[in-house]
Amino acid sequence: MLEEILRIDTELFLYLNNLGTSSFDGFWMFLSSKASNIIVYIAFLEFFLRRKGFKSYKIKTLDIIYIVFIVLVMILISDQSANIFKDSFQRLRPCYDELIKDSVRLVKEGCGGKHGFFSAHASNSFSLAVFFGLLFKDFSKYPIYFTLIFASLISYSRVYLGVHYPLDIIFGALFGMINGLVIYSVHERILKSFNLFNKS
Numbered sequence: 001m002l003e004e005i006l007r008i009d010t011e012l013f014l015y016l017n018n019l020g021t022s023s024f025d026g027f028w029m030f031l032s033s034k035a036s037n038i039i040v041y042i043a044f045l046e047f048f049l050r051r052k053g054f055k056s057y058k059i060k061t062l063d064i065i066y067i068v069f070i071v072l073v074m075i076l077i078s079d080q081s082a083n084i085f086k087d088s089f090q091r092l093r094p095c096y097d098e099l100i101k102d103s104v105r106l107v108k109e110g111c112g113g114k115h116g117f118f119s120a121h122a123s124n125s126f127s128l129a130v131f132f133g134l135l136f137k138d139f140s141k142y143p144i145y146f147t148l149i150f151a152s153l154i155s156y157s158r159v160y161l162g163v164h165y166p167l168d169i170i171f172g173a174l175f176g177m178i179n180g181l182v183i184y185s186v187h188e189r190i191l192k193s194f195n196l197f198n199k200s
Contacts, residue, residue: 009167013094016159016166017105024160025107032108032121032157040150041128044143066190071131074183078127078176082120085171091117095162106162119164122172123179125151130180135187151176 020028030036093116095106129151133144155173158164 005167009165010094010100013159013165014100014103016156017094017162018103020105020107020160028157028160029108031154032161036154037125037128041132044132044146070183070187070190071128074127074131074179075124077183078123078179079120081175081179082118082123082172085118086113086115089117090115091165091168093163094165104162108161108163112163116164116168117171118175119155119158119168119172121158121164122151122155122169123176125154126173126176127180127183128176130177131184131187134181134184 092114093111095101095104095111096114097104126148129144129147133147136143151173155169158169159166
């Protein structure tokens, strides 16, 4: 059963990976970079902080420090958990697998670490997507859709670039969503305990 699942996963990877063309390589490389997350989420926060419903809140320096801290903790948990899974399962990245590596369209320079299950990119992206989507849910119903679509694009970029199987992405995304939900729940408890994000 497991062998059949992995076979399908490999075939799906090769199909999706080889759909790529040089015309779009730059776009997917950018999405896979840290810069894309920074630029998009800064623009996202800037947009929603200017919305009428949010202007009734008096944002203090402590609030900003708190959000940065909780996001860093969330990413740290996501990254380290991915490393633990990679060391435990030791599933080779497709670009290291001797059986298929000659068929892999490797776009990025270098293949990264030897093992790929699960994807830290997918986990980090979906952690951020769920956390920020829920953070702004009281001001609009749309943020969660935007952040999840963006996270999906980032995650797919890892298959496009040739460094992760679809299952690496799926499990990374699931872990990330759980991580984002747990951290958001902790955030909600902290808000009830401390004087953060008060209305002016």
